[in-house]
Amino acid sequence: xxxxxxxxxxxxxxxxxxxxxxxxxxxxxxxxxxxxxxxxxxxxxxxxxxxxxxxxxxxxxxxxxxxxxxxxxxxxxxxxxxxxxxxxxxxxxxxxxxxxxxxxxxxxxxxxxxxxxxxxxxxxxxxxxxxxxxxxxxxxxxxxxxxxxxxxxxxxxxxxxxxxxxxxxxxxxxxxxxxxxxxxxxxxxxxxxxxxxxxxxxxxxxxxxxxxxxxxxxxxxxxxxxxxxxxxxxxxxxxxxxxxxxxxxxxxxxxxxxxxxxxxxxxxxxxxxxxxxxxxxxxxxxxxxxxxxxxxxxxxxxxxxxxxxxxxxxxxxxxxxxxxxxxxxxxxxxxxxxxxxxxxxxxxxxxxxxxxxxxxxxxx
Amino acid sequence: xxxxxxxxxxxxxxxxxxxxxxxxxxxxxxxxxxxxxxxxxxxxxxxxxxxxxxxxxxxxxxxxxxxxxxxxxxxxxxxxxxxxxxxxxxxxxxxxxxxxxxxxxxxxxxxxxxxxxxxxxxxx
Numbered sequence: 001x002x003x004x005x006x007x008x009x010x011x012x013x014x015x016x017x018x019x020x021x022x023x024x025x026x027x028x029x030x031x032x033x034x035x036x037x038x039x040x041x042x043x044x045x046x047x048x049x050x051x052x053x054x055x056x057x058x059x060x061x062x063x064x065x066x067x068x069x070x071x072x073x074x075x076x077x078x079x080x081x082x083x084x085x086x087x088x089x090x091x092x093x094x095x096x097x098x099x100x101x102x103x104x105x106x107x108x109x110x111x112x113x114x115x116x117x118x119x120x121x122x123x124x125x126x127x128x129x130x131x132x133x134x135x136x137x138x139x140x141x142x143x144x145x146x147x148x149x150x151x152x153x154x155x156x157x158x159x160x161x162x163x164x165x166x167x168x169x170x171x172x173x174x175x176x177x178x179x180x181x182x183x184x185x186x187x188x189x190x191x192x193x194x195x196x197x198x199x200x201x202x203x204x205x206x207x208x209x210x211x212x213x214x215x216x217x218x219x220x221x222x223x224x225x226x227x228x229x230x231x232x233x234x235x236x237x238x239x240x241x242x243x244x245x246x247x248x249x250x251x252x253x254x255x256x257x258x259x260x261x262x263x264x265x266x267x268x269x270x271x272x273x274x275x276x277x278x279x280x281x282x283x284x285x286x287x288x289x290x291x292x293x294x295x296x297x298x299x300x301x302x303x304x305x306x307x308x309x310x311x312x313x314x315x316x317x318x319x320x321x322x323x324x325x326x327x328x329x330x331x332x333x334x335x336x337x338x339x340x341x342x343x344x345x346x347x348x349x350x351x352x353x354x355x356x357x358x359x360x361x362x363x364x
Numbered sequence: 365x366x367x368x369x370x371x372x373x374x375x376x377x378x379x380x381x382x383x384x385x386x387x388x389x390x391x392x393x394x395x396x397x398x399x400x401x402x403x404x405x406x407x408x409x410x411x412x413x414x415x416x417x418x419x420x421x422x423x424x425x426x427x428x429x430x431x432x433x434x435x436x437x438x439x440x441x442x443x444x445x446x447x448x449x450x451x452x453x454x455x456x457x458x459x460x461x462x463x464x465x466x467x468x469x470x471x472x473x474x475x476x477x478x479x480x481x482x483x484x485x486x487x488x
Contacts (some may be wrong), residue, residue, distance in 0.1 A: 044435055045455050047402060052459065083377075101452055102435035106407045106444075116384060120377035129381040136385060140392045140405035147396065148409050150475040159476030160411045228407065 002267040007079040009271040009310040012245075014079040015123045016086070018272075020130070021079070022309050023241035024086050024118050028073045029313070030233045031093075031111055037069055042099035051099045061099070068092040083119045090115030107231035110137065114238050127241050131199055134238065138196030138212070142189045151189065154181025165223065191215065209239050240312070246274075248290035252304055253280035269308050399447030412446040414472040415439050416453065421465060433461075446474050450482050457484050 011018040011025075031037060042062045043051040054061050069092045075085035093112035097104050110133075117129040150156040158181045161168040172180040195215065198208040216232045227233065252275050254262050262277050280286055287300035295303055305311055391404040401409055416438045418425040427438040434456055442449050453468050469483045 041435070045452055045459075100435070101402075101448070101455070104402055104448075106405065109403065113384070113388075117381050120375075120381035122375070129378070129385065132385055136388055137405050140388070141407060144392070144395065144401070144404065144406040144409050150410070150477075155477075156408075156411065156475050160408070162476075231407075 005271045005273070007271075008077050009313060010079060011309045012272040012274060014082050016082045016118070017121060017123060017126055018245040019243045020118045020121065020127045020241045021076075021082055022312060023237055023239075024082065024115060025077055025309075025313060026237040026240060027111055027114055027234060028076055028089065030230055030237060031069075031108075032073060034230050036103075036105075036108060036230070037093065037096055038066055040066075040096050040100055040103050042096055044100045045102060046099045047101045047104065048098040051095075054099075065092045065096050065099075069096075086115045086119035090119065105229050107229035107234055110231070110238070111234055114234070114241070118241065124247075126244065130238070130241050131205070134212075135196040135199040138192045138199070140196075142192030142196065145185070145189050145192070151185045152182070154178045154183070154185050157181030157184050161223075167222065205242060209242060213239060246289050246292065246307070249274050249276065250290065250303070250307060251276045251278055251288040252300070253278045253284075253286040253288065255280050255283045255285070269310050271310065274307060275304060399445055400451060401444040401448070406444050408443045410443070410445050410474055411476075412442045412449065412472050412474050413440075414442065414446065414449050414470055416449075416468060416470050418466050418468045420467070425466075433466075446472050453484060457486065 011021045014021055016024070040062060041058060042065060043054050043058060046052055068088050072085040072089040072092065076082050076089065090112045093108060093115065097109060097112065113133050114130060117133050118127055120129055121127050145151040148156065150159075155178065157168070158172070158178065162172065162181075168180070174180070175183075191211075195208060195211050198204045198211065213236060216235050219226060219228070220232055252262070252266075254277065256279050259277070259279055266275060266277060267273070284296050285300045286294055286296045287303040288294040289303075294300075388403060388405070391402070395401055395404040395406060416430050416434065416436075418430055418433070425433070430438040434453060436449070436452065449472065450470055453470060457464075457466070457468060465486075467484065467486070469481060471479055471481050473479050
């Protein structure tokens with residue numbers, strides 16, 4: 001008997017594209033466990049001044065927005081009208097930011113953008129608005145820096161890193177003053193603009209995803225664990241939305257001696273019932289993606305793990321909850337490393353080799 | 365009789381999404397004319413260290429009082445624009461703090477340049 005399907009661990013069958021839904025769930029978990037929104041007082045010195053009219057009701061307004069965020073999150077996690085839930089969460093976060101200028105952070109704003117734009121798409125539509133959002137994020141970041149004189153002449157890096165980052169001091173000592181900072185500054189500007197543009201080309205997007213993740217991980221490593229709030233986490237999770245979901249399901253073929261075990265265990269993990277199990281003819285583990293291609297051996301096993309939302313939700317959820325009592329720096333570091341591991345496991349094996357046996361059509 | 369080609373459905377969500385992206389584009393352009401950097405993707409444009417002090421009838425407010433008053437630490441940094449700190453203090457003093465006799469002063473260093481001082485001038 002199959003175990004019951006748990007909506008929390010399912011991403012198909014709802015009114016959102018599965019990858020977008022998975023990314024939205026992960027993003028909400030990141031926001032929730034960081035608790036960034038629960039301490040906000042709205043309105044207080046609002047960026048959108050008319051909101052000050054609600055100042056006499058500050059407790060009620062703050063509570064209402066946080067309740068929308070929480071209720072929307074529960075609905076999202078359990079696949080109850082996830083598009084409406086995402087829209088509600090996005091609007092609530094946006095109002096929290098507009099209603100209190102002390103709390104504006106780019107890493108919170110990107111979450112609002114992701115929820116709002118993720119909600120705009122139909123269930124079968126890949127999130128192209130989110131692609132544009134990420135492209136704009138990087139291009140605008142680069143161009144805004146280009147606008148600053150202190151970025152163009154390297155002064156920014158000298159002031160920011162010169163007093164506390166060892167490798168920067170080592171590098172700066174080997175150039176005339178300002179040159180090392182200027183090299184890094186122009187490199188950063190060029191990288192961010194090119195990265196944003198790369199996201200816009202579908203064929204180059206996997207490269208862009210790798211570069212973006214590498215960029216954020218690189219900053220994390222080079223700046224002694226800097227996560228820029230939870231920008232590292234939200235950016236990494238957001239990239240999950242760009243992974244294509246196999247609409248026709250996949251078929252896992254395992255050696256006969258494993259059949260009983262796999263048949264019994266998989267339904268507990270695959271709550272989307274996305275993976276069919278069959279017996280392998282040649283004794284190898286094979287993962288066949290219907291209509292696309294297949295992979296064998298370790299990539300096939302990874303492919304199975306990567307197609308199980310339970311792995312993602314469980315892993316991110318556990319990492320977020322377990323070290324709750326540890327210092328924030330350790331929590332951030334553990335979470336960042338965990339997300340990086342997830343990401344490394346996830347992306348390289350999504351695209352299987354084309355089918356080339358048993359008369360199957362080679363995917364083009 | 366030939367069937368008419370299916371009409372493309374214009375979806376409200378997509379239209380609103382595109383408008384939302386355009387709004388960010390507008391914020392990016394707007395940021396070229398104002399010193400603040402909200403909603404325009406300008407992380408780490410400037411690195412500003414600031415210190416806020418507030419005097420009230422000859423007495424200095426404590427750091428905790430300042431945090432309670434403005435919602436930001438009395439000593440801290442801003443990674444987008446120094447103007448955001450100044451605007452925040454200005455907005456408080458011209459709205460919630462209007463009519464009070466507090467005199468806030470912000471000393472700040474932008475990207476390692478010499479320190480500057482800004483004092484809120486209360487108009488009588």
